Amino acid sequence: MSGTKAAPIGVTNPPIDDLLKHVDSKYALVIYSAKRARQINAYYAQLKEGLLEYVGPLVEAEASDKPLSVALKEINADKLVRTVRTDVPELGEDGVSEEPEEITAVADSTDEVAPAESVDVVEDTQDADGTDEA
Template sequence: MISPRIDKLLKNVDSDYASVIVAAKRARQINSYYHSLGEGTFDEFPPPMVETRSKNYLTIAMEEVAQGKLKYQYR
């Protein structure tokens, strides 16, 4: 089961495809952030912007999209 639901994601992005792309890119950034913690480099990747119990990076990214912390804009 996907959490948060897709209809909550679509309030902040314009299509299902865009929500997948935005969440996947942000999940990679969150993954890089956690892997860089031991190296002392914090400027390159921002930390998660939501409080969550989940350890899954994709779920964290989708929660950020659902809460409006990430904005998507098509050029």
């Protein structure tokens, strides 16, 4: 080595092992951090519009920090409370979950739409000077 010390950044800071202590599995960590990163990204986007729907970063973040890095730092610092949804539909016999009623209702209403009428397209066979091209 050349005498320089490696300074881990990004996903290695905070370490993955530390992050996994806060969730059940690595898959839950991915979902958890991605949802929070989307909220942080939406927060920065809405600042320009003057809206305050989402909460900004809960840890010190530099301007160069990406939303996912900030989300992982928040998870590691125990700044977030994760809630598990209990209203998730159960799997049917075929192993596929049933769709929510709203989506099914939209799909049912599209069956009533009549198909568009066909329109015959006729090409103009005249030249620019008004004579036929035969």
